[in-house]
Amino acid sequence: MTAAEKHQVSRKSARPPRGGSRLNGRAGIRDVAAAAGVSITTVSDALNGKGRLPDATRRHVREVAERLGYRPSAAARTLRTGKSGLIGLTVTTYGEEPFTFTEFAYFAEMARAATSAALARGYALVILPAPARHSPFDVWSNVALDGTVVIDPSDQDPVVSELVRSGLPVVSDGRPSGSLPVTAWVDNDHEEAVTGLLDHLAESGARRIGLLTGTSTDTYTRLSTTAYLEWCERVGQDPVYETYPAHDPCAGAIAADRLLARPDRPDAVYGLFDPNGTDLLAAARRYGLRVPEDLLLVCCSESTVYATTEPPITTLSLKPGRIGNTVIQLLIDTIEGIGPTRPVQQVMPTDLIVRTSSQRRGTRTTVSAPRAPASD
Amino acid sequence: MTAAEKHQVSRKSARPPRGGSRLNGRAGIRDVAAAAGVSITTVSDALNGKGRLPDATRRHVREVAERLGYRPSAAARTLRTGKSGLIGLTVTTYGEEPFTFTEFAYFAEMARAATSAALARGYALVILPAPARHSPFDVWSNVALDGTVVIDPSDQDPVVSELVRSGLPVVSDGRPSGSLPVTAWVDNDHEEAVTGLLDHLAESGARRIGLLTGTSTDTYTRLSTTAYLEWCERVGQDPVYETYPAHDPCAGAIAADRLLARPDRPDAVYGLFDPNGTDLLAAARRYGLRVPEDLLLVCCSESTVYATTEPPITTLSLKPGRIGNTVIQLLIDTIEGIGPTRPVQQVMPTDLIVRTSSQRRGTRTTVSAPRAPASD
DNA sequence: TTGAAAGCGCTAACAG
């Protein structure tokens, strides 16, 4: 027996004509082809709407496929085409838990919008952990992704650099801190937002506006704080602020207290983080300060609870839904090679939701949209 | 040229030795094998911890792979092994939006826990839409899943039956309404929960307990309502309840109002749905009823806002985190063929978080855990 | 102990 003969044996005779549905009982494309009396190409084309088949054939094939309960193998398609239709979604974690992502209203809403937008374009989102320190499995390398969304990438995030290096498009929510080479990013116009909100407080009669900010160096904190300091300089007010580690909820309450205990107590405060509203309200109560009579309050939050606090608190909304949607459009455009028609950096406006806590005189209920979006 | 010869030609000569990294620039397993001077089998074994290779070889291969930045192709692995490491997560939707899943604290927490549990076992969650009416793409068939988690499957859910029919394990959160053949389900012990909570209200002095319930026929509503009616019968109280379409937020407020406007006004109310607490509180205020002096209140909710309402409202927590975790364990056990060591149905306890709104006398702060879990 | 080879099920060239 020659090598060639042996080859032929193993290739031809030793194998049944392959109708034997290896798919664990389920029908494969070959079964459909056989049952419909056509070739597998025709089946593939008919089902994918490709090629120039007569409508009759197409219908027939689809019918047979349906009858056999045929489900194309996503794995095979992915391997062949190189596209999985899957987009990773990851959030930098602050604590122990791999997932804080539904805990904050911002992330929850952002994720919801992103999921929705992705599905509308035929992609699904896979929730993945941030750089896992002790992860027993490397889930990242076990899933075929077409691209990734990173929320709040930390400085020099190893996952991001790794992904980008392997040629995967990465779009971040929040501008990357260091020189992370993300494909694109989307972020709010934080300077504009803070400036607008401080103006609003000043218009409401605030003379000395305080700030409750974080100790970390992420861009959100940095940009917001800088904007505050610049605003103070411009209007000639001495900055009054307290900082605390934003991830520690107790520290926030203490910092709020510190801020109101100062000799140069502010008559208005802006809190950068979600819980600051309630913390400041509690602190104000302790010091016998009435809101908004003695103290004006604004905080950055997506939470609806501030609509029903006593009094309702004015909030700055970062519009996470809009951001989630934009991030996904940008990412999918990149994946499909449509971009970059859009800019690689996109700055989105915020919404100031004015409630009782920031209105000392009159009852104007203005909603400022500091700047029109770059597009969209 | 014979057929055999032709075959050999096409198989051997016409193809380069395949080192030419088709992977869009990235290294493939063959590149690693070549660079390490071993066969691809050895590379595969070395990286996957299989086979009985000398430690030296294994280390060497890993080193080379690392150096080349080799990332195994998840798609190829999936195709070959039939396992993707992906689990679908879907929520029955009530409105227009394909995703309400982060909107309710229950879903958000359940999803968080499920994601976390899945990752701990090496799986990732893919968020998928409920049976899409007008979805332009069928995302479901484009992703290779090892199993699916369905939250609140509706009666005769077409997606579920389809999935089960195609041999995919499906575990549901909430017992399936009809005769949905899910692989397993996890649910709270709703009868026990309602009974315990009504007993608590009675102990706090309630004479006539009212119920705010839904018009839909899902098991949660049905079981809870039935438990209420049976409890009433047992203690000899006339049932006092109002129903409304749970998905409509406005209807809830109106129903709450109706309930308190009745001539046989209850002196305690249990609301089955999350917003009922605030709705009932508002209604009580309108009728000049003080809580808890004139009206005792409990509602089923995972929301933290009820800890800070005026007064704080007693809530029944379904412990979605525990459920999410259990669902995932059950599903992965099934996928990996470990089960069913565990029961196919698992009933989980609830927690009554007692706050001011349900305590008329004394200040007992009991947390009742009606019944020990079946296992775990 | 190591390696060659056979595909997993599908799509896309290309030949007929």
Place this chain on the structure above:
DNA sequence: CTGTTAGCGCTTTCAA
């Protein structure tokens, strides 16, 4: 217009 065929990159018998 339809069918044949060569792989996508990997794991896994099985033979050396």
